[in-house]
Amino acid sequence: MTLYPSYARPTTLADAVALLGSLSAGGVVIAGGQELMPSVNHGVLAPQVYVDIGGLGELRGIRETAEGVLALGALTVHRELQTDPLVAARLPLLAHAATRAGGGRQVHNRGTLGGNLVAQHPLYDLAPSLLALAAEVEWVTCDRTVRQPLALMLADSRHGLGTNAILTRVLVAPMAEGLGWAYEKLKASGGAYGSANAAAIVQLHEGVIASVRLVVGAVAERLIDASDVAAERLVGRRFDPGAGEELARAVAARVTTPLSDAQGDGAWRRAMAGVVARRAVATAITRAGRA
Ligand SMILES: Cc1cc2nc3c(=O)[nH]c(=O)nc-3n(C[C@H](O)[C@H](O)[C@H](O)COP(=O)(O)OP(=O)(O)OC[C@H]3O[C@@H](n4cnc5c(N)ncnc54)[C@H](O)[C@@H]3O)c2cc1C
Numbered sequence: 001m002t003l004y005p006s007y008a009r010p011t012t013l014a015d016a017v018a019l020l021g022s023l024s025a026g027g028v029v030i031a032g033g034q035e036l037m038p039s040v041n042h043g044v045l046a047p048q049v050y051v052d053i054g055g056l057g058e059l060r061g062i063r064e065t066a067e068g069v070l071a072l073g074a075l076t077v078h079r080e081l082q083t084d085p086l087v088a089a090r091l092p093l094l095a096h097a098a099t100r101a102g103g104g105r106q107v108h109n110r111g112t113l114g115g116n117l118v119a120q121h122p123l124y125d126l127a128p129s130l131l132a133l134a135a136e137v138e139w140v141t142c143d144r145t146v147r148q149p150l151a152l153m154l155a156d157s158r159h160g161l162g163t164n165a166i167l168t169r170v171l172v173a174p175m176a177e178g179l180g181w182a183y184e185k186l187k188a189s190g191g192a193y194g195s196a197n198a199a200a201i202v203q204l205h206e207g208v209i210a211s212v213r214l215v216v217g218a219v220a221e222r223l224i225d226a227s228d229v230a231a232e233r234l235v236g237r238r239f240d241p242g243a244g245e246e247l248a249r250a251v252a253a254r255v256t257t258p259l260s261d262a263q264g265d266g267a268w269r270r271a272m273a274g275v276v277a278r279r280a281v282a283t284a285i286t287r288a289g290r291a
Helices: 013-026 036-041 078-083 085-090 092-099 104-110 113-119 126-132 150-155 227-234 241-254 266-290
Strands: 006-008 027-030 049-052 062-064 070-073 136-140 145-149 166-172 180-186 196-205 208-217
Touching: 013 027, 013 049, 013 166, 027 036, 062 085, 070 085, 078 085, 078 092, 078 104, 078 113, 085 092, 092 126, 092 180, 092 196, 113 126, 113 150, 113 166, 126 150, 126 196, 126 208, 136 150, 145 150, 180 266, 196 266, 208 227, 208 241, 208 266, 227 241, 227 266, 241 266
Parallel strands: 006 049, 027 049
Antiparallel strands: 062 070, 070 166, 136 145, 136 166, 180 196, 196 208
């Protein structure tokens, strides 16, 4: 006898986390389903109960909090990140990164920010920028609410929230005036995913690099926060071809276990990590210069 999974669509966050808590590992959160349903269709996952969070108003909307931070609801879709005026003005790096996600309009209109981050897919496009922006995430279970750096969530195993938690919001401080930023996505194939990508944020002082954040993705199982490497090579210097070359070499050296898949083999991906890092920093510097 085939047992079909059940489906629940709670209307409040409290009901949703109570249900998940009672189901233990048998329940699976579904938001846009753009990541989850392919996994089910390919037999990777076989949930007993789908808990559809699409009806939870608490997870929608983009607003500024009293502490001056932008709170992005977990159900925010790529299209909203691309078009929301507050995101465009305060988090242009994230707005731009959202335009680079593949999959076309259907994915952009259904795929959610929360699903994109919880999936922890190494080739996805939103996490590098959010990590460079030092974003925080908030998640809720039936007995607690946790706010933690996104970096901590991403350092955990895949689906790091556990099976009974719902990611509710992503919290990001607005980018300061005058910062330069860039998101580079290198695509070797006609598909959606990049072979290497990099998010950079740079601050200049009289043409000299005062600070730099740099995160590289799509080249290893986990994102590489190369801000330390970049700061060591670049802070206090002007960006010239020599500095760019040094940076590219140092970033490539950080890719100790590169991915080798349809997006390219490991040795090439390692080299491309350096290339996108250099390009992202160069573009961010140009933008900072204009600002
Ligand atoms: C053809 C195609 C091309 C794509 N190309 C790209 C691309 O180039 N770049 C890119 O970044 N993305 C890409 N995507 C992925 C897409 O952006 C993600 O699938 C999407 O953002 C995930 O969101 P979702 O709402 O569909 O998540 P779902 O599929 O609903 O969920 C994904 C995972 O997260 C969990 N989950 C979801 N929301 C929550 C929450 N709030 N709290 C706790 N757990 C949660 C689910 O249980 C599941 O494990 C592509 C997808 C497709 C289908």
